[in-house]
Amino acid sequence: MRSTRTIHVISAHAEGEVGDVIVGGVMPPPGDTVWAQRRWIAEDETLRNFVLNEPRGGVFRHVNLLVPPKDPRADAAFIVMEPEDTPPMSGSNSICVATVLLDGGLIPIQEPVTDLVLEAPGGLVHVRAQCEGGKARSITVRNLPSFADKLGAALEVEGLGTLKVDTAFGGDSFVIVDAAALGFSITPDEAADIARIGTRITDAANEQLGFCHPELSGWEHISFCNFAAPLAETKEGFRTRSAVAIRPGKIDRSPCGTGVSARMAALLAAGRMRPGQVLDTRSIIGSRFIGRIVGETAVGGRPAILPEITGRGWITGIHQHMLDPDDPWPGGYRLTDTWGAR
Numbered sequence: 381m382r383s384t385r386t387i388h389v390i391s392a393h394a395e396g397e398v399g400d401v402i403v404g405g406v407m408p409p410p411g412d413t414v415w416a417q418r419r420w421i422a423e424d425e426t427l428r429n430f431v432l433n434e435p436r437g438g439v440f441r442h443v444n445l446l447v448p449p450k451d452p453r454a455d456a457a458f459i460v461m462e463p464e465d466t467p468p469m470s471g472s473n474s475i476c477v478a479t480v481l482l483d484g485g486l487i488p489i490q491e492p493v494t495d496l497v498l499e500a501p502g503g504l505v506h507v508r509a510q511c512e513g514g515k516a517r518s519i520t521v522r523n524l525p526s527f528a529d530k531l532g533a534a535l536e537v538e539g540l541g542t543l544k545v546d547t548a549f550g551g552d553s554f555v556i557v558d559a560a561a562l563g564f565s566i567t568p569d570e571a572a573d574i575a576r577i578g579t580r581i582t583d584a585a586n587e588q589l590g591f592c593h594p595e596l597s598g599w600e601h602i603s604f605c606n607f608a609a610p611l612a613e614t615k616e617g618f619r620t621r622s623a624v625a626i627r628p629g630k631i632d633r634s635p636c637g638t639g640v641s642a643r644m645a646a647l648l649a650a651g652r653m654r655p656g657q658v659l660d661t662r663s664i665i666g667s668r669f670i671g672r673i674v675g676e677t678a679v680g681g682r683p684a685i686l687p688e689i690t691g692r693g694w695i696t697g698i699h700q701h702m703l704d705p706d707d708p709w710p711g712g713y714r715l716t717d718t719w720g721a722r
């Protein structure tokens with residue numbers, strides 16, 4: 381056996397969504413901030429291609445690189461690599477990172493509660509893990525400040541007509557559509573159609589509505605389409621389902637923490653939710669994130685919410701990715717049969 385590269389990975393998923401964590405074998409990328417390191421990883425593409433492309437990855441895979449924190453308040457820092465983007469934050473990936481740090485023994489568990497500060501590229505996120513028997517059983521992440529951008533905007537989508545949509549930021553940028561109006565009830569048999577149509581809606585939203593984060597320089601697009609099912613009132617707030625279509629054409633298996641945060645920001649801006657209320661969201665596979673608006677703030681002068689997301693993560697294995705110097709595809713490959721199937 382020989383290899384010019386060995387990358388050590390602990391694999392995990394959060395509520396069904398894969399979020400592997402690189403725990404060794406990669407030097408920290410250049411950059412004075414984690415945001416600058418994120419940009420370097422996105423532009424360089426070597427690591428992204430190595431771990432995300434086939435034969436090591438696939439369109440369903442997200443990979444997080446642990447880096448030394450830049451902010452002295454943080455216990456650990458991470459850069460998220462998703463199929464098409466290297467985003468400011470991710471709910472499922474941050475839960476996977478916390479799970480690997482705690483259940484994998486990189487940071488000692490304190491029972492019954494372990495508090496951590498993680499530095500995501502977009503800023504600090506606080507993690508509170510309920511721990512028992514050496515396992516983080518429930519993880520609450522205080523996500524980045526989240527805000528509505530456009531409410532009730534008209535969006536023309538070829539073949540679908542004019543949709544009424546919201547756009548919002550919840551740690552990543554979203555176009556939010558009414559799932560029921562498009563004929564979806566968020567069930568597994570709808571997965572291929574939601575992925576395909578969601579990608580078209582995201583493309584149309586980028587052309588017609590756009591998005592520009594006022595503080596995270598260069599975050600100037602809409603990443604995802606959130607198919608939001610109707611709200612059912614509960615004692616604490618609302619219960620709902622949603623499916624987030626991820627470019628180039630897959631569905632988040634989790635309820636998408638950034639998506640729940642973006643939706644709560646849009647619901648508060650529309651006067652439907654209040655601080656303190658909960659948005660209990662089920663994914664297309666029935667997994668659950670509990671979102672909560674814990675406060676209000678501002679981002680670049682716009683009203684914003686402080687969202688929390690609670691979910692669970694599990695370690696699924698350990699991998700050591702290698703590169704034989706004779707391998708003719710060191711950067712791997714993507715084919716449109718799975719990567720962006722239309």
Ligand SMILES: O=C(O)[C@H]1NCC[C@@H]1O
Binds near residue numbers: 469473638639
């Ligand atoms: O939970 C989330 O926020 C995400 N899951 C995969 C894509 C998003 O980053």
